[in-house]
Amino acid sequence: MQRREFFKTLGTAAAVVAVTTPTMSFASAPVSANKLSYEDALHAITGGKTPKESSVVKLKVPEIAENGAVVPVTVEVDSPMTDADYVKSIHIIAGKNGNARCIDVHLTPANGKAMFATRVKLGGTQKIAAVVALSNGEFFIASQSVKVTIGGCG
Amino acid sequence: MAKRKSLIKIKPKKYKDGEVVKVSFMVMHPMDTGLSKDKKTKQIIPAKYINNVKFTYNGKLITTMNVWETLSVNPVFTTYMKINGAGNLVVTYTDNTGESHEKTMKIKPKG
Numbered sequence: 001m002q003r004r005e006f007f008k009t010l011g012t013a014a015a016v017v018a019v020t021t022p023t024m025s026f027a028s029a030p031v032s033a034n035k036l037s038y039e040d041a042l043h044a045i046t047g048g049k050t051p052k053e054s055s056v057v058k059l060k061v062p063e064i065a066e067n068g069a070v071v072p073v074t075v076e077v078d079s080p081m082t083d084a085d086y087v088k089s090i091h092i093i094a095g096k097n098g099n100a101r102c103i104d105v106h107l108t109p110a111n112g113k114a115m116f117a118t119r120v121k122l123g124g125t126q127k128i129a130a131v132v133a134l135s136n137g138e139f140f141i142a143s144q145s146v147k148v149t150i151g152g153c154g
Numbered sequence: 155m156a157k158r159k160s161l162i163k164i165k166p167k168k169y170k171d172g173e174v175v176k177v178s179f180m181v182m183h184p185m186d187t188g189l190s191k192d193k194k195t196k197q198i199i200p201a202k203y204i205n206n207v208k209f210t211y212n213g214k215l216i217t218t219m220n221v222w223e224t225l226s227v228n229p230v231f232t233t234y235m236k237i238n239g240a241g242n243l244v245v246t247y248t249d250n251t252g253e254s255h256e257k258t259m260k261i262k263p264k265g
Contacts, residue, residue, distance in 0.1 A: 117230070
């Protein structure tokens with residue numbers, strides 16, 4: 001009888017250990033301080049308006065990026081850039097990154113040409129979008145998916 | 155505070171008054187996301203990334219950028235700018251730990 005009870009207590013102890021260890025390992029995983037999803041980032045930029053798909057915005061991203069740590073992104077907008085009609089800002093959003101918002105660029109007519117280029121980190125295969133705000137309050141969007149072979153976040 | 159190397163490039167190198175030129179600003183910055191671990195010490199590297207970049211030309215603000223940690227290590231910012239007389243182009247940035255840096259370039263249009 002004593003032997004049987006000993007095995008019972010041993011079994012319950014093992015079960016408790018099995019349940020508690022995975023939850024502990026989840027708690028230690030780091031999370032981005034300013035975590036933001038694609039939809040939330042888009043809402044923060046446009047303020048609830050739905051941006052139009054347009055050929056005015058030209059987004060240049062490689063279709064296959066071998067290294068996710070350095071992905072060149074170029075956004076160009078057809079605009080006269082005069083005081084009456086110019087591009088107010090260009091935003092780049094990466095769909096599946098921990099923080100989807102990459103950069104906001106606020107332009108003025110003194111720029112002469114509405115273009116912005118930079119390099120971003122991508123965690124995996126995902127969609128990149130460029131949102132453009134014009135001076136008359138309109139929003140345009142262009143997007144493209146990028147295949148990433150090796151992720152570059154963290 | 156670490157001293158950072160930075161560079162302003164203008165293309166084409168020779169430009170006239172009123173011309174629209176390409177300006178790129180490069181800076182050596184780690185852009186840590188706060189997610190990765192140091193391989194030796196097994197400690198999480200704290201987040202350190204550029205927050206804000208400003209392009210000022212002759213005291214007039216041309217371009218401002220709000221930046222998050224998603225940009226690459228040693229980031230490059232490229233835009234266009236209209237040359238409007240001789241003067242200084244000043245690019246400043248601040249990061250989330252309060253570090254700031256300034257780089258000046260003299261603009262000398264020819265012809």
